[in-house]
Amino acid sequence: MNLKPETLKRIDEVIPHYPVKRSAVLPLLHLIQEDAGYISKDAIEWIAAKLELQPINVYEVVTFYPMFRQQPIGRRHVKVCRTLSCALLGGYKTCETFEKEFKTHRGEISPDGEVTIEFVECLASCGTAPVVMIDDDLHEKVDVAKAKALSDQIKAEAKKR
Amino acid sequence: MIAPAKSDLVTVNVDGKEIAVPKGTNVIEAARLVGVDVPYYCYHPKLTVVGNCRMCLIEMGMPAVDPVSKAPIMDPVTGKQKINWIPRPQIGCATNASPGLHIRTNTPQIKDCREGVMEFLLINHPLDCPICDQAGECKLQEQSTGYGRGYSRFIEQKNVKPKRTQLGPRVTLDDERCILCSRCIRFCKEIAKDDVLGFVDRGSYSTLTCYPGKALANNYSLNTVDICPVGALTSTDFRFKMRVWFLKQTNSIDTESSVGANTVVWSREGVIYRITPRRNDEVNDTWLADSARDLYKPVRAADRLGSPLVSGSAATGEVAMAKAAEFLKSSAGSVAVVGSGRSSVEEQFLTRKLATALQASTHLVSRTGEGDKLLISADRNPNVRGALVIGLIAQLPKSTLGELGAAIDAGRVKAVVSVGEDLAAAGLTTAQLAKVAIVYLGTHANATTAAAKVVLPTLMTFEKNGTFVNQQFRLQKFFKAVPGPTGAVEDVAVLARLVAGCGGAAVAGEINTLWTTIAAEVPALQTVTFANLPETGLLLDATPWATLPFVEGETLHYKPAAQPASS
Numbered sequence: 001m002n003l004k005p006e007t008l009k010r011i012d013e014v015i016p017h018y019p020v021k022r023s024a025v026l027p028l029l030h031l032i033q034e035d036a037g038y039i040s041k042d043a044i045e046w047i048a049a050k051l052e053l054q055p056i057n058v059y060e061v062v063t064f065y066p067m068f069r070q071q072p073i074g075r076r077h078v079k080v081c082r083t084l085s086c087a088l089l090g091g092y093k094t095c096e097t098f099e100k101e102f103k104t105h106r107g108e109i110s111p112d113g114e115v116t117i118e119f120v121e122c123l124a125s126c127g128t129a130p131v132v133m134i135d136d137d138l139h140e141k142v143d144v145a146k147a148k149a150l151s152d153q154i155k156a157e158a159k160k161r
Numbered sequence: 162m163i164a165p166a167k168s169d170l171v172t173v174n175v176d177g178k179e180i181a182v183p184k185g186t187n188v189i190e191a192a193r194l195v196g197v198d199v200p201y202y203c204y205h206p207k208l209t210v211v212g213n214c215r216m217c218l219i220e221m222g223m224p225a226v227d228p229v230s231k232a233p234i235m236d237p238v239t240g241k242q243k244i245n246w247i248p249r250p251q252i253g254c255a256t257n258a259s260p261g262l263h264i265r266t267n268t269p270q271i272k273d274c275r276e277g278v279m280e281f282l283l284i285n286h287p288l289d290c291p292i293c294d295q296a297g298e299c300k301l302q303e304q305s306t307g308y309g310r311g312y313s314r315f316i317e318q319k320n321v322k323p324k325r326t327q328l329g330p331r332v333t334l335d336d337e338r339c340i341l342c343s344r345c346i347r348f349c350k351e352i353a354k355d356d357v358l359g360f361v362d363r364g365s366y367s368t369l370t371c372y373p374g375k376a377l378a379n380n381y382s383l384n385t386v387d388i389c390p391v392g393a394l395t396s397t398d399f400r401f402k403m404r405v406w407f408l409k410q411t412n413s414i415d416t417e418s419s420v421g422a423n424t425v426v427w428s429r430e431g432v433i434y435r436i437t438p439r440r441n442d443e444v445n446d447t448w449l450a451d452s453a454r455d456l457y458k459p460v461r462a463a464d465r466l467g468s469p470l471v472s473g474s475a476a477t478g479e480v481a482m483a484k485a486a487e488f489l490k491s492s493a494g495s496v497a498v499v500g501s502g503r504s505s506v507e508e509q510f511l512t513r514k515l516a517t518a519l520q521a522s523t524h525l526v527s528r529t530g531e532g533d534k535l536l537i538s539a540d541r542n543p544n545v546r547g548a549l550v551i552g553l554i555a556q557l558p559k560s561t562l563g564e565l566g567a568a569i570d571a572g573r574v575k576a577v578v579s580v581g582e583d584l585a586a587a588g589l590t591t592a593q594l595a596k597v598a599i600v601y602l603g604t605h606a607n608a609t610t611a612a613a614k615v616v617l618p619t620l621m622t623f624e625k626n627g628t629f630v631n632q633q634f635r636l637q638k639f640f641k642a643v644p645g646p647t648g649a650v651e652d653v654a655v656l657a658r659l660v661a662g663c664g665g666a667a668v669a670g671e672i673n674t675l676w677t678t679i680a681a682e683v684p685a686l687q688t689v690t691f692a693n694l695p696e697t698g699l700l701l702d703a704t705p706w707a708t709l710p711f712v713e714g715e716t717l718h719y720k721p722a723a724q725p726a727s728s
Contacts, residue, residue: 054357055375056359059361060359063363
């Protein structure tokens with residue numbers, strides 16, 4: 001486990017917030033996913049040891065929440081909404097545009113390692129469908145043209161690095 | 162006179178029947194006491210209550226009292242106190258008896274609830290009972306007959322899940338049959354202390370599994386198979402070998418250690434198919450070690466002794482027993498008797514009689530190992546305490562027969578009777594074995610049978626009746642499940658013949674009659690007969706042996722007496 005010092009600090013800080021150590025499983029998973037990008041088997045075992053649990057107890061939690069990833073993802077996470085309003089207004093086309101732009105498929109890391117594109121359920125902005133969330137930023141009314149623009153923007157930022 | 166209710170008893174009313182139960186008893190157990198069946202899956206009397214199957218729903222009510230004056234509110238129609246029924250059903254397993262608690266299990270609402278729960282459980286459960294290994298002992302099958310709606314309305318596709326997961330070396334899992342009761346998970350966590358099982362992908366595809374890279378490999382893993390209410394967890398050894406309704410159940414005792422766990426031996430046409438635990442709340446609760454379930458395997462082993470041998474060649478039983486008696490009688494005074502902590506109380510009694518008749522010294526071999534703090538104790542002989550009670554030995558046995566070896570070397574011992582003990586394994590050298598005439602009573606071939614003058618084949622625990630005294634000084638009986646092999650004779654019959662042949666007073670070679678003699682001669686057992694011994698065993702007075710340094714550590718329902726400081 002190669003966690004950043006500040007993550008370790010936050011982990012130690014968060015555990016005593018709970019009456020029993022076990023309750024800290026969820027916040028620890030969030031912190032580690034934030035740090036490492038996904039929850040590895042090592043991470044599960046590390047958390048279990050940290051909270052005096054068995055690995056299976058942590059594994060149960062990880063498999064319950066779809067937002068905990070067990071595989072690494074690209075540098076940017078593109079979440080396209082596919083719930084009713086977005087689906088009706090072209091969410092699928094938006095997603096396909098992203099896939100074409102980055103030459104990848106849903107759920108996979110793009111060949112340049114830049115993005116992982118995924119469908120998600122409702123992002124709670126049905127009035128401005130279709131919506132896309134890139135990392136923590138919400139983008140509204142993302143039609144094919146806007147999807148292209150967003151892709152170009154991501155690529156441009158990638159070049160700068 | 163009717164005894165007044167004890168203070169810690171509370172009266173509850175189940176379907177109109179009043180019963181006094183200890184405070185805190187849950188509704189399922191209270192209903193059981195009045196003969197009312199409350200169906201359940203996830204509840205287990207020896208595990209924590211989680212209440213996740215919802216099958217035990219009941220209606221619950223409390224006597225009405227005026228909120229201000231606390232005076233009972235009477236119902237003018239019946240003249241009794243009014244009952245305030247909770248409109249929603251409650252789960253029985255997590256409802257504890259409190260004074261005046263009223264329960265209804267036979268109302269239309271409860272019938273509806275049970276049908277609803279059954280329907281949901283059966284949605285994803287395969288309906289192929291005829292090919293399921295659990296059929297005949299499946300709670301889901303029984304209760305869908307008893308409480309289900311009888312036909313399915315489900316026309317969609319059932320979930321597909323892993324069918325043959327190897328959870329460990331002895332347990333196979335069919336996830337489609339799992340109804341997610343979590344008994345196995347709680348067992349592993351609470352009893353076996355090996356928390357490896359859990360549900361992953363909770364939701365429509367909830368799947369029971371082991372943590373990746375770990376296995377359900379502890380020595381108690383097969384208990385999860387016992388407590389699985391459906392055919393999800395099955396014993397890799399037993400699955401698809403035999404339909405359970407063909408099997409005869411015989412009560413027996415685990416001979417693996419001095420814990421004396423109660424067991425049931427399942428057999429058909431003289432063949433044993435499996436061993437499962439039998440509930441005894443004073444000894445093993447409802448559990449049994451995996452290793453104890455394999456003990457029947459040597460019954461049909463290739464090295465089983467079949468025919469009596471005299472000087473290595475086959476002889477009839479009559480001839481062999483007469484020869485043995487002749488040898489022993491001729492060397493009376495220089496005979497040693499090696500009894501066994503694996504013999505039953507009756508056999509040890511006759512071993513003592515034989516030793517008395519021959520003025521022989523008696524020896525016992527101890528077997529020790531690591532105790533597991535649960536159902537395997539450090540003393541691996543099931544009946545050392547029987548030998549103490551019956552007077553075969555006065556001190557605890559040593560692990561080797563050093564004294565006997567010295568006596569043989571000194572020429573003081575010319576003949577040895579061994580009741581099932583391999584003398585070579587107990588520390589006698591080949592040279593020492595060659596110096597003496599050995600009469601061996603036993604079940605399997607070994608170095609001693611090869612050196613013995615007379616070999617008399619006898620029976621294994623599964624093939625005879627008898628009793629053991631466990632570490633708590635609890636006298637427990639076991640029964641004959643299957644007949645012995647041709648040529649083998651019951652141990653007590655052989656020993657009784659030898660006693661008579663060696664000039665001792667005639668004793669019965671049959672267990673029920675023999676017990677009248679035992680009861681008459683052994684003060685600690687004077688009220689006992691084989692027939693009146695309770696199924697759960699009889700606790701004997703242990704005070705005469707309280708000072709002996711027994712090897713057992715703490716196990717389930719057993720705490721060793723404080724040891725005197727070793728000098």
